[in-house]
Amino acid sequence: MVTMIVDLNSRYGLNPAHSEVVEACNVIESCDTLDMGCSNGRNALYLGQLGFNVTAIDINPAAIDMLQGIAEQEGMSNIKTQVLDINSASLGNDYGFISCTVTLMFINPANIDTVISDMHKRTLPGGYNLIVCAMSTDDHPCPVPFPFTLKAGQLREAYAGWELIKYNEDVGTMHNGAKLQFATILARKPS
Numbered sequence: 001m002v003t004m005i006v007d008l009n010s011r012y013g014l015n016p017a018h019s020e021v022v023e024a025c026n027v028i029e030s031c032d033t034l035d036m037g038c039s040n041g042r043n044a045l046y047l048g049q050l051g052f053n054v055t056a057i058d059i060n061p062a063a064i065d066m067l068q069g070i071a072e073q074e075g076m077s078n079i080k081t082q083v084l085d086i087n088s089a090s091l092g093n094d095y096g097f098i099s100c101t102v103t104l105m106f107i108n109p110a111n112i113d114t115v116i117s118d119m120h121k122r123t124l125p126g127g128y129n130l131i132v133c134a135m136s137t138d139d140h141p142c143p144v145p146f147p148f149t150l151k152a153g154q155l156r157e158a159y160a161g162w163e164l165i166k167y168n169e170d171v172g173t174m175h176n177g178a179k180l181q182f183a184t185i186l187a188r189k190p191s
Ligand SMILES: C[S@@+](CC[C@H](N)C(=O)[O-])C[C@H]1O[C@@H](n2cnc3c(N)ncnc32)[C@H](O)[C@@H]1O
Pocket: 018, 036, 037, 038, 039, 040, 042, 043, 057, 058, 059, 060, 063, 084, 085, 086, 087, 100, 101, 102, 103, 106, 107
């Protein structure tokens, strides 16, 4: 069966969903899902249209207001929003899929272990985590002053014991030519 998806993102001036979220949806069935650091909802709207029950959290109330407004306008009752500081490591509910794209680098470095450990705790057995986060390594020091960056191998080690569906530490090029390295992980918690 072919699912027709209206391009809600462009209707509301949003970028398309993150390519890793789109790819993850080839593997993950619709389920209760957390979008950590959702901004104004490019990924939450995509997931919501595919039938995922999305809880979208962000520290920015204006972004949450915009996403909430779009969800109401579109009658998408499967998207819930909440202003929440990820640093609190208090996700509160359990999910089949937790997605955190280009967001972890904004948290306090002192909290990284507890934030990831809370993500693990709040993932249902057999559920998935997707993380995309900037790195800073000897070969590619991060050119952007993010509060937090991953070291080589750090994210893989944090997911020891999980099934790695995807893992890479690829180097990309910014529009100004600077090199920026990202770690990407899609991992499945043991059942
Ligand atoms: C670069 S945007 C990424 C948005 C989205 N995940 C995506 O893929 O387009 C980073 C988001 O993280 C949010 N953020 C930053 N620090 C946060 C925190 N401590 N708690 C929750 N959200 C935070 C920002 O408000 C912003 O919306």
